[in-house]
Every structure is written in C-alpha cells, then in structure tokens.
Amino acid sequence: MPSSRETFEQLLAAALPSAFGVAIRFVRNRDDAEDLVQEASLRAYRSFHTFTPGTNFRAWLLRILTNLYYQKYRQRQREPQLTELEDAPDLYLYLQTRDAGLHQRSDDPAGLVLERLSMDHIAGAIDALPDDFRMVAALYFIEEFSYEEIAGIVDVPIGTVRSRLHRGRKLLQKSLWQLAVDQGLVAPLTPEAAAP
Amino acid sequence: MSQLDQLTCQETFRRLDDYVDRELSADEMQQVREHLDRCEWCASEYVFEEHVIQGVRERIRQITIPADLLSRISLALDRETVEPPR
Numbered sequence: 001m002p003s004s005r006e007t008f009e010q011l012l013a014a015a016l017p018s019a020f021g022v023a024i025r026f027v028r029n030r031d032d033a034e035d036l037v038q039e040a041s042l043r044a045y046r047s048f049h050t051f052t053p054g055t056n057f058r059a060w061l062l063r064i065l066t067n068l069y070y071q072k073y074r075q076r077q078r079e080p081q082l083t084e085l086e087d088a089p090d091l092y093l094y095l096q097t098r099d100a101g102l103h104q105r106s107d108d109p110a111g112l113v114l115e116r117l118s119m120d121h122i123a124g125a126i127d128a129l130p131d132d133f134r135m136v137a138a139l140y141f142i143e144e145f146s147y148e149e150i151a152g153i154v155d156v157p158i159g160t161v162r163s164r165l166h167r168g169r170k171l172l173q174k175s176l177w178q179l180a181v182d183q184g185l186v187a188p189l190t191p192e193a194a195a196p
Numbered sequence: 197m198s199q200l201d202q203l204t205c206q207e208t209f210r211r212l213d214d215y216v217d218r219e220l221s222a223d224e225m226q227q228v229r230e231h232l233d234r235c236e237w238c239a240s241e242y243v244f245e246e247h248v249i250q251g252v253r254e255r256i257r258q259i260t261i262p263a264d265l266l267s268r269i270s271l272a273l274d275r276e277t278v279e280p281p282r
C-alpha cells in the first residue's frame with residue numbers, strides 16, 4: 001500500500017498544471033499564483049483524509065484553492081466594476097468576421113482570428129474580465145468542468161455560473177476581435193464599408 | 197419527429213451556448229442536433245462558437261508551470277509536522 005503522502009503527491013503532480021493555470025488567471029501574476037498553489041496544496045494535504053478516493057481530485061483541489069483565493073487574495077485586487085462593462089451583443093465575433101468578409105476567405109473564420117493571437121493575448125483578455133467572470137472563465141477554459149462542477153468550486157448557484165459564463169464569453173469575443181484587428185487581421189471598417 | 201417538435205432558428209439560437217457545453221437535457225440536445233443537421237445557417241454559427249472556445253482552450257493551456265513547483269511543495273510537506281489522519 002502506498003502511504004497517503006505518496007498517493008497525495010501522485011494526485012497533486014497530475015493536478016498541478018491545471019491548478020497553476022487556474023491560479024495564474026485568478027491572481028494574474030506568476031509569483032502570487034505560485035504562492036496560491038503552494039498554500040492550497042498544503043491545505044489540501046492537511047485535509048486529505050476528507051478526500052473520497054475515486055472522485056475528481058482536481059475539482060477538490062481547485063475548490064480549496066478557490067476558497068483560499070477568496071480569503072487571502074481577492075480583496076487585495078482592484079477590480080473593474082460591472083457597471084463599467086458594456087455587454088457584447090450575441091454572436092459578436094461571428095458577425096464581425098462575417099461582415100469583414102472572412103467567411104469567404106476561409107472555411108474556418110474563427111481560426112483566422114485565433115491564429116493572430118498568442119497565449120499572452122488570450123490570457124490578457126481573460127485577465128481583463130471582472131473577478132466573478134474571470135474565475136468562472138478560468139475554470140471553464142482550463143478544465144472541462146460542467147456548470148454544476150464549477151458551481152461547486154466557486155460556491156454559487158448553477159444559474160449564476162451559466163449567466164456569468166455566457167456573458168463572459170461574449171465580452172471575451174469582443175476583446176479577441178479587437179486584438180485580432182490590432183494584429184492586422186483586417187483593416188478597420190470604413191463607414192461606407194460598414195453600411196448595408 | 198413531428199413538425200411540432202422541430203425548433204425554429206430562434207429557439208435553436210437561444211439554446212446554442214448550452215448546447216456547446218452539453219448542458220441541455222438529452223431531449224433538447226437531440227432537438228438542437230436535428231435542427232443543426234438541416235439548417236446550414238445555425239450549423240455555421242455553432243461550428244464557429246465551438247472553434248472559438250477550442251482555440252481559447254488550446255492557447256490558455258500552454259502556460260508553463262515553474263519546473264520546481266512540485267519539489268518545493270514536497271519540501272514544504274516535509275516540514276509539515278502533523279501527519280494527515282488515516
């Protein structure tokens with residue numbers, strides 16, 4: 001029988017990339033992300049006896065990490081206010097790419113946008129989302145958790161996860177479009193070209 | 197399936213975000229799938245949304261974790277005096 005320490009470290013090693021990926025989107029810098037992951041791991045070890053073998057260790061660890069983030073990191077950060085945000089319309093990126101003629105240029109117009117964007121671009125766009133949206137987005141994009149699993153991790157109702165995620169995705173599309181245009185994807189539309 | 201059970205484009209569109217995430221009931225998943233099979237317009241929206249999400253996922257998962265993070269955590273665990281209860 002492996003010791004519980006060995007079992008814990010094996011599970012932790014497999015979960016670490018995901019935990020760090022989520023942590024860095026939560027705190028938005030590498031140093032704090034390392035501290036957050038390390039402290040969450042220690043807390044997880046101390047309560048490892050409450051973990052049910054065979055259940056999702058990553059979800060369990062991320063719940064601990066998220067609680068720690070709420071307690072220690074969240075208040076320290078200045079957050080954009082929700083009222084400052086303008087919602088993006090439905091299908092924002094789809095319609096922008098269509099109107100810019102990208103649907104004629106490729107069978108995969110989304111790919112044309114994304115190939116302009118680096119990891120740093122996309123990380124920056126997620127990091128610009130307000131806290132509540134950013135946390136849900138981080139868990140959603142890094143992992144493939146269900147809404148229910150995300151709700152369990154951030155401790156809000158499923159309906160709230162759903163609306164934050166859907167709204168956050170639209171806001172993200174707006175940023176991605178702007179970034180791709182800044183990277184020279186298309187010339188900005190002139191008023192004449194934008195007219196129907 | 198009867199005509200009455202068929203979703204309109206608008207009804208499909210309202211379910212698209214949940215469909216992408218497989219968060220609809222089995223019946224609704226089926227109804228949306230059938231609409232996408234026969235409606236090129238909604239299908240192209242669906243494929244687009246799915247590709248954006250996949251693209252964001254691929255990029256955002258490329259984060260490199262500090263090489264020594266696990267060993268540092270392991271050292272910190274060594275310093276823990278309390279063994280977790282069995």
Ligand SMILES: [Zn+2]
Nearest residue numbers: 204205235238
């Ligand atoms: Zn349709």
